[in-house]
Amino acid sequence: MCPSVADQPLWVFCAVVMVARLRRIKLLHRLQGQNLVNPQFKKGFFLKFSWKLLLPHGVVWLGVCVTMAAFLWWNHLVMQKEWQVNEQATRRELSNLSRLSQEHARRTFYAADQALQLVRTLYLRDGMKLDLAALVRQSTLDTGIVHQVGIMDAYGIYRLSNWPATPPVDLSDRAYFKVHVVRAADELFVSAPEQNQVSGKWMIQLTRRIHHPDGVLAGVAMVSVDVDYFSDFYASLDLGEQGVTTLAGLNGEVLARRSKVASGMGIKLGHAPAMDLLAQGQREGFFEHVSPIDRVERLHHYRQVTGFPLFITVAFGLQEYRAYKQSEQRMRWGMAALGSVLLLSLSALFSWHRMREQRYFHELQDSHERMNLTLDSGGVGLWEWDLAQGHFWVDERLEALLGFHPGEMAVGNSDFMHRLHPDDTVTLNRLLSPVLKGDVPQLVLEHRLRHKDGHWVWLTARGKVVRRGEDGRALRMVGTDVDRTEQKRLEEAARQSQDLLQNLTDQVPAELFQFKVHPDGHSCYPYASKHFLDFYGLTLAQVQSDASLVSAWQHPDDVAMIKQSIIESVTQLTPWKLEYRLRLPDGRVCWRNGHAVPQKMADGSVVCYGVIFDVTERKLVEQELSVAAVAFESSSAMVVSDSQQRILRVNQAFVVLTGYAVHEAVGRFSGLLNSGRQDAAFYQAMWQVIGEKGYWEGEIWNRRQNGDVFLDWLSITVVKDAQGCVTNYVSVHSDITLRKRTEEEVHKLAFFDPLTNLPNRRLLQDRLQQLCAARARNNQLAAVLFVDLDRFKQLNDTHGHDQGDDLLIQVAQRLQACVREVDTVARLGGDEFVVVLAQLGEELPQAQASALWVAQKILKLLAEPFDLPRVGWTLSASIGVTMVVEPRVLPEDLLKQADGAMYVAKAAGRNAVRIWGVV
């Protein structure tokens, strides 16, 4: 039985199943190609096994195993049956071969016997004249069987032969001759093979008795048959390597034997089973026997050659036969095993495909559910466009988006274009054209469609061409429409919010920014407000790539500080606050006040959200205030009061000046220091000036806390706001008592004689100038008396300068006593004095007389004793007088005139009076 034929139903079944699987998988792949199956499925398939999925496969596998076991058992039974059939066939084959060999032997021996009987008959007729060679040539004898034919005489001498050259040979000792001598019966005798001494071939001799009519032995006819005739025939039988065919006599003599293992010629079978079986009357049969010749176990079939005392055995080597059968069995089992393996493989493949298919379907189902869930979640509709027919198919969801009931919306091309917003038509045509041509794989279009109630619905359409004609023309498109109305509303709100934020940030007089420091230290500004960019003259793209363009503006002296503050803020995530300077390209320096809050990002970077104020003006103000504060705390006493003159602030100098502590002064009114020396009109006038000019300064007597009055140089400045309203008064107090005194001292030193406190030459000249001026106004005459003490040097030299000084002081006092209030007594220096007599009237004689009278009075008064305790000194003086008549006369000229008159008096003997111009 052929295994392939036996397994054919299984193969066919498997093939049909696999084809079915492949067709379904192909379908699934097509679905997957349409993105209806989750592409992650393949990966998940190898990672996740589900017992729920495996259970049906376990049942299938159990069935497969049972089927396979049944198949193997069936194969075993088939092989057993086949073994039996094969054994029977083998025995039948052996039987047939033995029959064939037996028939071959029978026919051969029959032919040889016929030839033998012919030769005997001819010999009886022709005697020694019988030409056997001619008989052979005439093909009367089958030379294929008969190798040699001859006649032995009654004495066993080989007399005739078909080979003429054969010499007479004595064969009387041979068994095939002696048997006929002994036995008179006419029977065929077959001898044991014997080797021809000439040719070396083994021959079987067939002999028959030749006898005269009286039964006396006349000779023996002999035919030699070549054993090779049998051996060649047996060699044509396929008995395998160990097969053997034996032709033997019933007495065990082996006549011919064909074996590839050993020849066995010339031997005699001892107790061959065939002989025993033949002896038992069984003319044919099987037996197994180990050959004593070659020790090979064989299965024999023996058969007696009909009509001859011969039998033939044909045998297969059992070992070889069994090896062949075992090989065949192994091949059989191998085929079965291979079939099983293939079955298992196919089952496994089936299971794998089945599971894959289930997975596909589950994924497909899940995908379908997800898609439905997504679509059902709202806002997504499906559409399909048949370009050839020019109409659309839209699903219920899309219709619902546009306010229609299912199937209500008209879906022709013109209907769609009518429903499309006019502003979106150009965009649609621009985007759709390359998609239809195949240049762009997918259509993505944001457009508006008119709702059933008239308002516009924002949609995002995505579509693909799913079918094209042979010429590449698009025939069908499918796609989705997603409702973007809410998104658009949110985008618009976000845009408005962004615009609002942008406008606000643009209006904020500060620089808003977002500063980002990457883990590698690189920094940039992801966001910067308009003020920020305008200030630095940079674009957003520039600062978004690199922050160094901004930091380059940092003042060189502040770079390290800024860097350190940023590092601390970013690493410790603490708010960043810093005031720092920038150096502008034109060299100016401006101040910045920065605030930022750092935030750690997931990627390790830190983003700071902050604002920077330009505080340059404040800094300048602060600097000014700082200077003002320093100035406020200067040596000048300062008071800041409000518009109601309530003291707000006083400095330390004020405390020192007035004796009022700060807390004693603050809150009081500025009249705190009033001394009462100025009347109400003074203050009224002062505040009037302040109100008009915003500033007043002047001397004022004020009073300290301890009651002391001091001369205060007060300056009051009005502080007004932008609207011109008075907000504050700033008063600066300076105690000028000492200064005033000093000024008076200086004035005194400048215009008065320090010894006598009389006006000096300078003041005298002013008085004379005023006198002259007055002369021009009131026409009053005046006189100048030049008084020089006589021999004053002698006093100094005798009694010392102290005495002289005392005398000079007393002279001054006596001179002042001699004149009126309007008159002037001055000391020019040394012992020289000048007396100016004013308002002497308009008449010169009277005036001159008055002057002379005063001069005499002076002389008289000076002549009186002076209060010089240790000195007894009598004084006299010489006086020169000149009258002030001309209003334009110079003071120097008057003094020269008086001095000249004085010298005249000296020259006259001293203690005299002379008038200039009269003498």
Ligand SMILES: Nc1nc2c(ncn2[C@@H]2O[C@H](COP(=O)(O)OP(=O)(O)OP(=O)(O)O)[C@@H](O)[C@H]2O)c(=O)[nH]1
């Ligand atoms: N004690 C004193 N002596 C002064 C002062 N100024 C000048 N003298 C002196 O006054 C004297 C003036 O002398 P004169 O006027 O030249 O001489 P006299 O002694 O007055 O002589 P006749 O004027 O010619 O009478 C000098 O000896 C000066 O040194 C002063 O302030 N005090």
